Amino acid sequence: MTVTRFAPSPTGYLHVGNLRTALFNFLIARKQGGEFILRLDDTDPERSTTEYADAIKVDLEWLGLTWDRVETQSSRLDRYAAAADELRAKGRFYEAFETPTELDLKRKKQLNMGNPPVYDRAALALSDAEKDALRAERGSGVWRFKLDHERIVWTDGILGDISIDAASVSDPVLIRADGQVLYTIASVVDDTEMGVTHVVRGSDHVTNTATQIQIIEALGGAVPNFAHHSLLTGPQGEALSKRLGTLALRDLRERGVEPMALLSHMARLGSSDPVELRGSVDELIEGFDLSKFGAAPTKFDEQDLFPLTAHHLQQQPVSAMAADLDALGVPSDLQDSFWTVAKDNITTRAGLEQWWALCRDGAEPEIDAEDADFVAEAMALLPDMPFDADSWSSWTSAVKEQTGRKGRGLFMPLRKALTGMSHGPDMSQLMPLLQKVRAKA
Numbered sequence: 001m002t003v004t005r006f007a008p009s010p011t012g013y014l015h016v017g018n019l020r021t022a023l024f025n026f027l028i029a030r031k032q033g034g035e036f037i038l039r040l041d042d043t044d045p046e047r048s049t050t051e052y053a054d055a056i057k058v059d060l061e062w063l064g065l066t067w068d069r070v071e072t073q074s075s076r077l078d079r080y081a082a083a084a085d086e087l088r089a090k091g092r093f094y095e096a097f098e099t100p101t102e103l104d105l106k107r108k109k110q111l112n113m114g115n116p117p118v119y120d121r122a123a124l125a126l127s128d129a130e131k132d133a134l135r136a137e138r139g140s141g142v143w144r145f146k147l148d149h150e151r152i153v154w155t156d157g158i159l160g161d162i163s164i165d166a167a168s169v170s171d172p173v174l175i176r177a178d179g180q181v182l183y184t185i186a187s188v189v190d191d192t193e194m195g196v197t198h199v200v201r202g203s204d205h206v207t208n209t210a211t212q213i214q215i216i217e218a219l220g221g222a223v224p225n226f227a228h229h230s231l232l233t234g235p236q237g238e239a240l241s242k243r244l245g246t247l248a249l250r251d252l253r254e255r256g257v258e259p260m261a262l263l264s265h266m267a268r269l270g271s272s273d274p275v276e277l278r279g280s281v282d283e284l285i286e287g288f289d290l291s292k293f294g295a296a297p298t299k300f301d302e303q304d305l306f307p308l309t310a311h312h313l314q315q316q317p318v319s320a321m322a323a324d325l326d327a328l329g330v331p332s333d334l335q336d337s338f339w340t341v342a343k344d345n346i347t348t349r350a351g352l353e354q355w356w357a358l359c360r361d362g363a364e365p366e367i368d369a370e371d372a373d374f375v376a377e378a379m380a381l382l383p384d385m386p387f388d389a390d391s392w393s394s395w396t397s398a399v400k401e402q403t404g405r406k407g408r409g410l411f412m413p414l415r416k417a418l419t420g421m422s423h424g425p426d427m428s429q430l431m432p433l434l435q436k437v438r439a440k441a
């Protein structure tokens with residue numbers, strides 16, 4: 001069975017970059033009738049909070065990315081300790097005592113000599129007595145995984161054939177000096193024990209994948225299918241990393257972006273298929289194909305989400321909007337006609353408020369000086385309220401007959417007098433909704 005997981009660290013809010021990872025893993029699992037696990041990578045007790053963990057769930061629920069179960073790494077520490085013991089027993093794990101300053105110095109020297117800054121494995125040469133002395137002086141060391149110096153190869157679901165020389169990578173630290181288990185081993189243990197078959201994540205994890213493949217093999221696990229999606233950039237190709245904080249899913253929600261608009265965009269952006277608005281998550285699942293995605297950085301412009309949001313709203317039946325219309329106080333007998341008029345004139349749901357305020361309270365009229373007499377004359381001919389579907393045409397015909405005005409010179413001043421705006425819905429549809437005309441007073 002296909003098993004995927006989305007594994008955020010609950011150390012911040014989800015942003016559009018995280019969403020890409022979540023969505024791809026979700027779609028792969030659902031497309032193949034598999035399982036989608038939400039795994040909270042909370043091995044860092046200082047930075048992980050339940051507030052962030054809850055916020056992650058709220059964001060995924062908002063988008064309809066439902067998970068089959070939740071796993072938390074903090075409750076599996078004994079599993080990681082067992083794996084660490086196994087690596088020790090197999091001679092693949094060693095303690096190293098360099099201080100950060102010493103490591104930094106080593107790196108600088110290597111770079112000065114034109115060599116890659118790879119950990120030199122000095123700790124491997126320490127005798128037991130030397131280790132005891134260092135431990136007495138500095139406390140426990142970090143634990144590093146001893147890579148086999150050979151090429152690590154895999155066929156990536158997006159990047160194709162990858163081959164990385166293990167000798168060009170430092171032996172990864174899997175346990176910190178304070179005993180904290182790091183993501184690199186926790187993730188491997190979880191993926192292996194939970195039977196994860198496909199791992200899709202950002203291309204910033206490619207080197208991790210190389211080392212994790214060796215750790216999985218050392219522990220006798222099955223290597224999942226790996227795929228690394230490209231990182232998002234801004235619209236001009238600029239790095240997005242600094243701005244990701246402002247592209248949190250909760251902020252986009254706050255700004256009125258609709259879930260299906262966001263999902264439709266992210267399920268296609270960076271692929272050879274065009275972005276198309278989909279009506280449901282099921283349609284997204286059907287139309288998803290990981291092999292269509294390319295390795296090039298993917299440009300993301302949040303502004304693209306708003307036309308898709310508007311388009312999504314236009315397709316909604318009034319029944320889907322009942323909660324919003326009720327909250328605005330639109331009487332139930334007017335909801336259908338109000339929605340018909342309003343839906344083509346909003347970008348987000350929040351735009352409804354302005355149109356309902358106009359209908360309920362009337363608008364401050366906008367009357368150009370040269371039209372003042374004309375508008376006053378027209379107002380005297382305004383039919384009695386409540387208006388109906390014929391009110392606009394009968395009124396404008398009467399005004400035309402009396403004043404001789406026609407076309408734009410006739411219609412525009414009347415629209416502006418009634419709505420305070422020079423654009424907006426079809427007036428014959430809007431007029432029956434108007435409860436007040438302030439220009440009349």
Ligand code: GLU
Nearest residue numbers: 007008009041183187201
């Ligand atoms: N917690 C890791 C991250 O957010 C998970 C990476 C992975 O998918 O393995 O980067």
